[in-house]
Amino acid sequence: MNKVLLMGQANVGKSVLFNHLAGAGATVSNYPGTTVDFDKGHMMLQGKKVDVIDVPGTFSLQPKDRAEEVAVKMLEKEKGATVVCVIDSSKVERGLYLALELIEKGHSVIIDLNMADVAENANIKVDTERLEDILGVPVVTTVAIRGEGLKELVSRMGEAMPAGIESITKRVGGKGGTSTHS
Amino acid sequence: MMNHKSTFGSMFTVIIGIAALGFGILEFVGGEWGPLTVDAGMFTAWRAVILICAGLIYLSSVTNFLDVRQLGKTVVASIMIWIVAAMDIWAMIAASIPSGAEEAGEPWFASGTEFLAAYGPPYMPAMYLLLPSLVILYFVGRRRLAR
Amino acid sequence: MEQALTVDQRWDLVDKITKETVEVGAYEPTLRDAIAGVTVRPLTGIPFAIAVLYGFWTFFGEFAGLFTDGFFVRIFGTHWIPWLAERLAGLPDWAFVILVGDRAVFAEEFLGDSCFAAGGVLTTGLFMPFGIVLWAVLALFLVLAILEDTGYLPRLAVLLDTVMHKIGLHGFAIVPTLISLGCNVPGVTACRPLETRKQRFMMIALLGVFVPCGAQIGMMEELVPGLIGWVFLTLAVGYLGFGWVLNKILPGESPEILMDVPPYQAPQWSNILRKTWMRTQHFLLVAVPFVLLGCAIVMALYTTGAMDAIAGGLEGFLATVFGVPASATPSLVVGFLRKDLAIGLLPIETMTNYQVFKSVILLTIYFPCLATFAMLLRELNWKEILGTLGFLVAMIFVFGGILNLIGMAGGW
Numbered sequence: 001m002n003k004v005l006l007m008g009q010a011n012v013g014k015s016v017l018f019n020h021l022a023g024a025g026a027t028v029s030n031y032p033g034t035t036v037d038f039d040k041g042h043m044m045l046q047g048k049k050v051d052v053i054d055v056p057g058t059f060s061l062q063p064k065d066r067a068e069e070v071a072v073k074m075l076e077k078e079k080g081a082t083v084v085c086v087i088d089s090s091k092v093e094r095g096l097y098l099a100l101e102l103i104e105k106g107h108s109v110i111i112d113l114n115m116a117d118v119a120e121n122a123n124i125k126v127d128t129e130r131l132e133d134i135l136g137v138p139v140v141t142t143v144a145i146r147g148e149g150l151k152e153l154v155s156r157m158g159e160a161m162p163a164g165i166e167s168i169t170k171r172v173g174g175k176g177g178t179s180t181h182s
Numbered sequence: 183m184m185n186h187k188s189t190f191g192s193m194f195t196v197i198i199g200i201a202a203l204g205f206g207i208l209e210f211v212g213g214e215w216g217p218l219t220v221d222a223g224m225f226t227a228w229r230a231v232i233l234i235c236a237g238l239i240y241l242s243s244v245t246n247f248l249d250v251r252q253l254g255k256t257v258v259a260s261i262m263i264w265i266v267a268a269m270d271i272w273a274m275i276a277a278s279i280p281s282g283a284e285e286a287g288e289p290w291f292a293s294g295t296e297f298l299a300a301y302g303p304p305y306m307p308a309m310y311l312l313l314p315s316l317v318i319l320y321f322v323g324r325r326r327l328a329r
Numbered sequence: 330m331e332q333a334l335t336v337d338q339r340w341d342l343v344d345k346i347t348k349e350t351v352e353v354g355a356y357e358p359t360l361r362d363a364i365a366g367v368t369v370r371p372l373t374g375i376p377f378a379i380a381v382l383y384g385f386w387t388f389f390g391e392f393a394g395l396f397t398d399g400f401f402v403r404i405f406g407t408h409w410i411p412w413l414a415e416r417l418a419g420l421p422d423w424a425f426v427i428l429v430g431d432r433a434v435f436a437e438e439f440l441g442d443s444c445f446a447a448g449g450v451l452t453t454g455l456f457m458p459f460g461i462v463l464w465a466v467l468a469l470f471l472v473l474a475i476l477e478d479t480g481y482l483p484r485l486a487v488l489l490d491t492v493m494h495k496i497g498l499h500g501f502a503i504v505p506t507l508i509s510l511g512c513n514v515p516g517v518t519a520c521r522p523l524e525t526r527k528q529r530f531m532m533i534a535l536l537g538v539f540v541p542c543g544a545q546i547g548m549m550e551e552l553v554p555g556l557i558g559w560v561f562l563t564l565a566v567g568y569l570g571f572g573w574v575l576n577k578i579l580p581g582e583s584p585e586i587l588m589d590v591p592p593y594q595a596p597q598w599s600n601i602l603r604k605t606w607m608r609t610q611h612f613l614l615v616a617v618p619f620v621l622l623g624c625a626i627v628m629a630l631y632t633t634g635a636m637d638a639i640a641g642g643l644e645g646f647l648a649t650v651f652g653v654p655a656s657a658t659p660s661l662v663v664g665f666l667r668k669d670l671a672i673g674l675l676p677i678e679t680m681t682n683y684q685v686f687k688s689v690i691l692l693t694i695y696f697p698c699l700a701t702f703a704m705l706l707r708e709l710n711w712k713e714i715l716g717t718l719g720f721l722v723a724m725i726f727v728f729g730g731i732l733n734l735i736g737m738a739g740g741w
Contacts, residue, residue, distance in 0.1 A: 025583060127352070147490070148590045239373055272391055
């Protein structure tokens with residue numbers, strides 16, 4: 001593993017997270033041939049130096065504008081990278097769509113439920129263990145703005161791995177059967 | 183949406199906020215007014231800044247007093263007051279124990295009356311804020327009971 | 330590759346997953362989390378940090394004052410030292426000087442403070458560690474343990490991260506720095522979480538050079554209380570300024586440092602007392618032998634006349650480069666052993682305020698005490714040790730020179 005990509009929609013605290021992971025030596029680069037800028041820096045992962053890229057915010061992998069196009073291109077170029085899918089804990093369903101797309105494409109994904117504080121204030125509770133069971137990839141909770149949970153996020157990055165969408169479909173609703181109506 | 187309003191709470195923050203702000207400015211001025219004293223030591227500017235900031239934090243949490251984020255701010259402002267007041271009390275305690283005498287044969291510890299006198303007025307501004315600031319504990323306790 | 334889902338299928342799956350894992354209305358926001366937010370957001374967090382640091386220093390100052398000025402100056406000055414001088418009066422001169430001190434101090438007409446003036450191993454040598462420094466480090470270790478156990482220390486680091494990034498440093502630096510204010514030895518150990526050699530070297534060099542330890546601070550508080558603010562300001566400028574310079578010129582990476590930020594919690598007093606006691610105990614074991622040895626060396630140099638020779642040799646150098654009188658020589662000699670002892674030996678009465686200020690700064694930056702140096706040997710390789718020594722020699726001349734020039738310009 002030599003690269004970490006931070007992916008997620010705009011306004012999920014992705015850049016704050018990036019600053020805590022790789023802020024000090026970060027540089028802003030311009031994606032060739034576009035006006036889209038992205039941040040790039042380094043972090044230490046299991047004693048090794050790895051690149052961290054703050055990919056432009058994207059809602060899905062079907063690009064709607066230039067920034068999203070760049071995001072998808074960067075992702076395609078870095079097949080072997082660990083992808084941190086940053087999700088706003090108070091709007092899980094929006095972020096999960098992107099997470100499922102990433103999983104379908106076969107990337108090694110770790111889910112970061114960020115802004116847990118906002119979710120708390122909105123009385124929203126996410127069952128991270130169950131989510132981890134269903135998705136088959138690591139799920140961690142962070143409050144990047146307060147520096148909380150970052151250590152766990154980094155220590156579990158190594159567990160990020162591809163998961164099968166078929167098995168997710170099978171696992172969901174396997175317990176309790178709450179998904180019979182929608 | 184829950185109702186986060188509390189008239190008592192808002193009145194409390196307005197009054198203590200203005201008081202802390204005023205006392206903070208007094209710390210910059212220095213002097214003695216009856217039972218109130220501001221002794222301009224090494225840290226007087228620090229205390230001034232702390233009290234003024236605490237006052238502003240109180241005043242910023244007047245509306246929606248019971249909202250947890252607002253309540254968090256009042257608790258933090260109160261802790262700032264408690265730190266300053268606790269240090270004033272600690273200075274009194276430290277001054278009340280030894281007799282201050284240096285010759286052999288004189289007592290080591292302060293006499294009972296000397297000891298008690300050390301705790302008499304005048305007091306520093308934060309001491310006057312200490313008691314009212316404890317009101318916040320009532321709200322914290324009520325919140326805990328409600329859950 | 331697997332069969333891709335259609336957009337609708339995918340939304341359907343998202344829907345099912347969220348139904349199973351997300352509960353709205355279930356979470357009770359906690360006051361503890363709200364407080365955590367308030368204390369790391371700069372607008373409210375910085376005033377709170379000022380209040381905490383104010384508490385830190387006031388508690389420390391009053392605590393040390395209560396024991397040192399309230400009791401120990403009298404215990405040593407009025408009782409122990411005169412009693413010992415009387416008992417040992419029959420010893421041969423050299424032994425009396427080393428164990429008790431200068432006989433002139435015990436003459437009727439002497440008016441100074443015998444605690445410092447005596448200088449012997451059993452007088453000043455015991456007064457400094459047990460009368461002054463013990464109470465200072467005890468107070469510092471106690472407050473540090475409280476800051477650690479409540480969970481405030483890592484939050485202070487998060488709060489400072491944004492500010493420190495502007496000069497290429499990390500908020501994490503506050504953790505070893507605050508610990509070093511107690512004692513540099515555990516401060517150096519606290520640098521272990523730093524990821525790269527560059528960071529560790531930088532941090533340790535900055536700690537060793539610019540951060541005074543609790544023992545030194547205790548002595549300053551006792552002897553030059555009015556100057557402490559200026560000393561700290563000057564050292565902080567050096568720490569931040571040269572931190573920035575080192576970060577620019579040193580090769581290597583300076584990646585982010587991740588800390589565990591645990592939730593706020595009420596401290597466990599038994600744990601705090603245990604921690605404070607263990608650190609204080611360690612301090613006593615490390616410090617006391619060196620202070621006693623230092624006193625013995627200084628008094629031996631005095632009786633043999635060697636101190637005058639050294640002072641004479643250094644006089645011109647000290648005066649031109651730093652503007653410090655030769656009478657500060659003994660202090661510089663023992664500075665290699667213990668900095669608290671060194672500050673205790675400064676001839677404060679015969680120097681101007683500005684000379685005292687310069688000397689205190691020089692003593693702080695000039696050599697880590699022996700115990701810290703032993704730690705450096707363990708934590709750094711020989712190249713980095715030479716680098717640290719080179720850095721501190723450079724700092725002595727840069728800082729001492731600049732301060733001297735400022736003094737000349739200001740006519741102090």
